[in-house]
Amino acid sequence: MTASIYEGADGRWHGRVTMGVRDDGRPDRRHVSAKTEAEVIRKVRELEKDRDAGRTKRPGRAWTVEKWLDHWLENIAAGSVRPKTYAGYQTAVRRHLIPGLGGHRTDRLQAEHIEKLYAAMRAKKLKAGTVHHAHRTLRAALNEAVRRGQIVKNPVLVARPPRLQEEEIEPLTVEEAQRVLAVAARRRNGVRYAVALSIGLRQGEALGLKWADVNEDAGTLAIRRALQRHTWRHGCGGECGKKRGADCPSRYGGGLAIVDTKSRAGRRVVGVPRPLMRALTAHRIAQQAERERAGSLWADGGWVFAQPTGKPLDPRADYEEWRELLKAAKVRPARLHDARHTAATMLLVLKVPTRAVMDVMGWSNASMAGRYQHVPAEVLTGIARQVGGLLWAADDDQNEDDEDGDSVAV
Template sequence: MGTRKPNGASSIYKGRDGKWHGRVTMGVRDDGKPDRRHVERKTEAEVTREVRKLERERDSGRVRKAGSSWTVEKWLTYWVENIAAPSVKANTTAGYRVAVNVHLIPGIGAHRLEKLTPEHIEKLTQKMQKNGSKPATAHQAFRTLRTALNEAMRRGHLTQNPASLAKSPRLTVIEVEPYSVAEVQRILEAAGDRRNSARWAIALALGLRQGEALGLKWDHLDLDKQALRVRRNRLRPKYEHGCGGKPCGKKAGYCSQRKQTNDDTDDTKSAAGRRVIGLPASVVQLLLEHKEVQGTERRRAAQLWQEGGWVFASPTGRPLNPNTDYHEWKRLIKDAGVRDGRLHDARHTAATVLMLLGIQERAAMDVMAEPKQS
């Protein structure tokens, strides 16, 4: 008769079903009972390999929690709504939701979480690009998955992150070509005839991002001290239906009784984004003139004006919608007769704009210096 193995020792045996079985004690479960794992294979060699693999995981401290029934879909849904959403900015959460719901769940959601492999992930991102997704979109989905799986690993649902082993989609670096002096002159001339004309001169001259420019309030500016504090970022508004039990049939954003579900602004993207920018005298003058024009609009709108303190506002005082602002930029560069370009890339033209506003080169370099923390 063989010697009885001590409690907790691994065992390998051939069952009555003709298959080989292995049992490994991995630790203690949350209820205090032994966490005993079972593997089943056709041959003794195969089951021995699986037993040794479990033992290595146990000995290295990389043990997946017992009874895990997570699929990739269940985990990603839980992660984005219960872990990511309460802890990151609204825009970041929105990007995560798109990656999860549009790309990741349809592509790999059916896999068991612990069975997901680097090859599954690589095939997904390759398929996305074959189906027309841009490399940046595939890369964003990949990064979102890697972040979600890092959290799964931290919580013991995975022993390693397959996204960390997979090859990330290759990104094509697009070189930004700033507008020339002649092009900037035409843009500024065309902007001068438009409502909120200062919005374009200020943003281009100071290198402000769209959200930073649209998130500006008058109390962020000290025109006497010629300083501007960047603090808030304008968010793209999100809506839900307000039409009650009888939906109007339109998208929520076009519902006549729509209700906005998010805030107008959020803190700037990073600590580096919260900065103080010195305002040259010519820029201060532009803002003073703009404030006077806005005062006239306020009086004209009368009771329709919704005071929010926005530097750049609608004719009734509401903050500008980023989508409306984007299309206004496209119309502006078309009217100016210059090549198409992203508003975000136009920030690289800031030094040129400062020169055209009559600011000496040394002063322009001071304005464009690394942002100061405050």
């Protein structure tokens, strides 16, 4: 692929470089110009270097950020990520990225433009986590733009989002968990929260359990699926004028949905503590009585945790019940996901090996233990006593001698 350099009739130097082939089969020739031959040669060499390194931008006028984000969201991300991930992308794109950056051309977007958006979001008192989510969404979208030759470099990799302080998570103590279990035992579907606190199933995994997954003889549960509520999407191409996809006459993709577990490691079989299995058996008997009362109204889906008509539980109602349960048990407010942290921490206290913890929790990476297992105060106190007994053992022996009446030299 040759390049041509010449002086034009306008007195400027020009260079043309063959970068590849256009979609229609014609050569893709790029043009540069400068006042001097040396400057044009430098620009030509840069084009050739980008071409040889595979960093060539596609021919034609660059898309706007808005056009690319729309295309990426609806035609690339929608078919390649989980529905909840897509919903998060959609929120970041529609609420923050397009309003803040949509008018820029993708090839002229700079890190400073992006950082100004982050500052504006923070000025609106948005949480750092929200800004970071917008940052990650834009990074994913523009990484794909680089991969497809829409742009040469991703400016998000240079931009600095605000510092994100990890949320301090405090699992329930053993005493708090026991209070919750005591109140839950008197409530309909209360064993669902015993499952969360003892074996740490994710919300979707717990709500996705079916009786076929419960093996009472072996004392195990098989986690095979998850039940989630998905966000409704516009089916009209945005022509209905409604802001929310849920209000679109042609809406689709929303409501309760059965999905695969979060990862391959999520498909697992876990052992069930005997008290929990007994509670599940009692729950099954109670549900059978509900089924008989409901008669023809019962929708038999085989769900372990169901509505009085047999239909699966809605995650929103499940979370509200958790909040009411904490209140009734006089336990501080906590996220439902904190029950999973609590279960992981109990395994730490019991000194269960990390490999076994990964199998129980459905983790594919051992580093997850650092995020979910928290050393409780009673363990820290016990460690302090052990250290004291090791380093100050002589002092303890001397104190015992003092109590026996032995004299001590000063």
